[in-house]
Amino acid sequence: MSVPAAALSIRGLAKRFGSKIAVDGISLEVPAGSFFGIVGPNGAGKTTTLSMATGLLRPDFGTAVVHGVDVWARPLEAKKLMGILPDGIRLFDRLTGEQLVTYAGLLRGMDKAVVSARVGELLTALDLSGDAGTLVVDYSAGMTKKIALASALIHAPKVLVLDEPFESVDPVSAANIRDILERYVASGGTVIVSSHVMDLVQRMCDHVAVVAEGRLLAAGTVAEVRGGVSLEERFVQLVGGKVQTGGLEWLRTS
Ligand SMILES: Nc1ncnc2c1ncn2[C@@H]1O[C@H](COP(=O)(O)OP(=O)(O)OP(=O)(O)O)[C@@H](O)[C@H]1O
Numbered sequence: 001m002s003v004p005a006a007a008l009s010i011r012g013l014a015k016r017f018g019s020k021i022a023v024d025g026i027s028l029e030v031p032a033g034s035f036f037g038i039v040g041p042n043g044a045g046k047t048t049t050l051s052m053a054t055g056l057l058r059p060d061f062g063t064a065v066v067h068g069v070d071v072w073a074r075p076l077e078a079k080k081l082m083g084i085l086p087d088g089i090r091l092f093d094r095l096t097g098e099q100l101v102t103y104a105g106l107l108r109g110m111d112k113a114v115v116s117a118r119v120g121e122l123l124t125a126l127d128l129s130g131d132a133g134t135l136v137v138d139y140s141a142g143m144t145k146k147i148a149l150a151s152a153l154i155h156a157p158k159v160l161v162l163d164e165p166f167e168s169v170d171p172v173s174a175a176n177i178r179d180i181l182e183r184y185v186a187s188g189g190t191v192i193v194s195s196h197v198m199d200l201v202q203r204m205c206d207h208v209a210v211v212a213e214g215r216l217l218a219a220g221t222v223a224e225v226r227g228g229v230s231l232e233e234r235f236v237q238l239v240g241g242k243v244q245t246g247g248l249e250w251l252r253t254s
Helices: 046-053 075-081 097-107 112-125 141-153 171-186 198-204 222-226 231-239
Strands: 006-017 020-031 035-039 061-066 082-085 159-163 190-195 207-212 215-221
Touching: 006 046, 006 159, 006 190, 020 046, 020 061, 020 190, 020 207, 020 215, 035 046, 035 171, 035 198, 046 061, 046 159, 046 190, 075 082, 082 141, 097 112, 097 141, 112 141, 141 159, 141 171, 171 190, 171 198, 190 198, 198 222, 198 231, 207 222, 207 231, 215 222, 215 231, 222 231
Parallel strands: 035 190, 035 207, 082 159, 159 190
Antiparallel strands: 006 020, 006 061, 207 215
16 A cells, blocks of 8 residues: 555635634645645634644534544544644643643553653753643743643654644744754654744745635745745735734824
């Protein structure tokens, strides 16, 4: 049997909330081994698309397939292949950081000794060793992001889906996380990140998709999508809607 080249293949995904069409038929191929960025303005449908693609939100239409496994037809198998950092996560925050990551590993059916060794390594890599015994509810936003990332990595998934992984994370931790992700991709893993930070996506990702108003506007290698200009310029060209920044006279302080 040939191995499918796509780590994630989504076809015609669509979702409506009441009268709001959040995602309007998005199809996308994420090549295995790629570092794939999804960018789009606020409310573009990134989180909704990723939630449907990872089995967290049932699509109205369309399919999502991870390494040949249909996410909604074979959810257990598909979820084993994925590590997910959802946006606005609700964690079991009455656990300590160490307990939370351990729990994530044990829930995945992993061996206790392996979990214990990996938890130590992950906490060190993410600079959380000093706070291993602190309750997650007392973590800062950036620390919470990092402990959730550790929980997504513990079972060494084939595909990592990270919704805004760098939001609230300090620059040193962000560089550490980038390092971890780059090594993961170099070893054959696939990373899918959503981000608003064009510069970061341009530097970090090899592929990018631009979404707006629930539709896919462009997708391909970063070089293809950029077409000779910066990703930020291209994004503004594609998405448009640069608002006039006049007005707000009342906000002037002199
Ligand atoms: N549970 C929900 N109920 C109603 N509307 C929703 C729900 N989730 C998302 N939406 C709407 O769907 C649209 C897409 O939202 P989504 O969160 O997917 O966008 P996003 O691209 O991730 O935005 P951001 O970059 O601001 O996080 C928005 O208009 C949002 O208001």
